[in-house]
Amino acid sequence: MKKGKVLFMMLGFVLLTIVTACGGNESANAGEANGEETYSFRVSLVTPPSHGWTVTATKFNEELQALSNGRMEVQVFPSEQLGSEADMVQQMEIGTLDFGFITNAYMSTRSESLNAWFMPFLFEDLEEASQARRSEEARKMLDELEAQGLVGLDFSFAGERHVLMKDGAIQSPEDLKGKKLRIIGNPVMQEFWTELGVSPTPMPLGEVYSSLQTGVIDGIDIDLDALVSLNLQEISKDLTLTKQMAFPSVVVMSQKVFDSLSVEDQQIVKEAIEAAVDWGVEDAIQREKENLEFLQQAGLNIIDDFDTTSFKPVQEQIYTKYSSNELIQTFIEKNQ
Secondary structure (H helix, E strand, C coil): HHHHHHHHHHHHHHHHHHHHHHHHCCCCCCEECCCCCEEEEEECCCCCCHHHHHHHHHHHHHHHHCCCCCCCCEEEEECCCCCHHHHHHHHHHHHHCCCEEEEHHCCCCCCCCHHHHHHHHHCCCCHHHHHHHHHHHHHHHHHEEEEEEEEEEEECCCCCCEEEECCCCCCHHHHHHCCEEEECCCCCHHHHHHHHEEEECCCCHHHHHHHHCCCCCCEEECHHHHHHHHHHCCCCCCEEECCCCCCCCEEEEEEEHHHCCCCHHHHHHHHHHHHHHHHHHHHHHHHHHHHHHHHCCCCCCCECCCCHHHHHHHHHHHHHCCCHHHHHHHHHHHHH
16 A cells, blocks of 8 residues: 555656646747757747748748757747637737737737828838838837737738729729728728728628628728638629738737847847848739739739829828827828
8 A cells, every 4th residue: 555655656746747847938949959049939820821921930930940050940820720819919928929920900909009000092012011111110119019028020011902892893982882891800991991981891701702702792801812812803803903001910029938038049030030021021022913913814803003082081081080199190201
């Protein structure tokens, strides 16, 4: 009987040791090789593997490994494998997730200044939007996230927003009156389309194809990458290249994990992200061209000489309202 108790206690001690060893590092899986710290990070996204943000995250892994001589790597978890965006941010706040590419639509609900990216017709193209990410105002937007336990690193772009309609090209606000449009759940987008007489219809992206096909919605506010990925050209006739808004993700890192790194390793992370996002912007620009060519060949009626003049009153109304935030006001003034 005594031997049994001793054996049971010894087994319990071994299990406790294993659990403690496994649970001691809640964030990055750190180790040591040749006397240097090694790290295996995790980055989470809502987008599928083929999406521009996801391939940019994969590029980040390549850059990180190259700059750290193989000491650092990052595993990419797309398609909400680690939870919703709210879950991801919460995990980064407590240090159990290292990085996230979080949509600006979600992050702008946590930090008002990020709504600057949704100001209508502010950028002519993705290249202009990318240049704006290097501005002092964009840097301040990222710095504001520190109060939430996050390190704002950069902005990654998926493409400009356009309007795809099942039937009927959009060339003036009158063409939108009473139309049911699927939009992303963001206050700026909601107000913009509502003021144009649209009936915003929120729904999961996975339901868009059948809803467009059956007439539940008349169209969708969408980027070309997502349009092609969902094969919406199969059931739609008209695409207007409105370029009404940029749509970035905010690349963020857990402050707890960042602070656990040496100054040198923190710099490596920053340089790797910047290089990956620079590459991602060029990839997004190329995708935009290729997707447009594909959609032309697919037979869509494409309006590429969209005139924003008749949309100016609503544009100015949105600008005025959100310029109460000084950072947004300066961002608008420098990019108009």
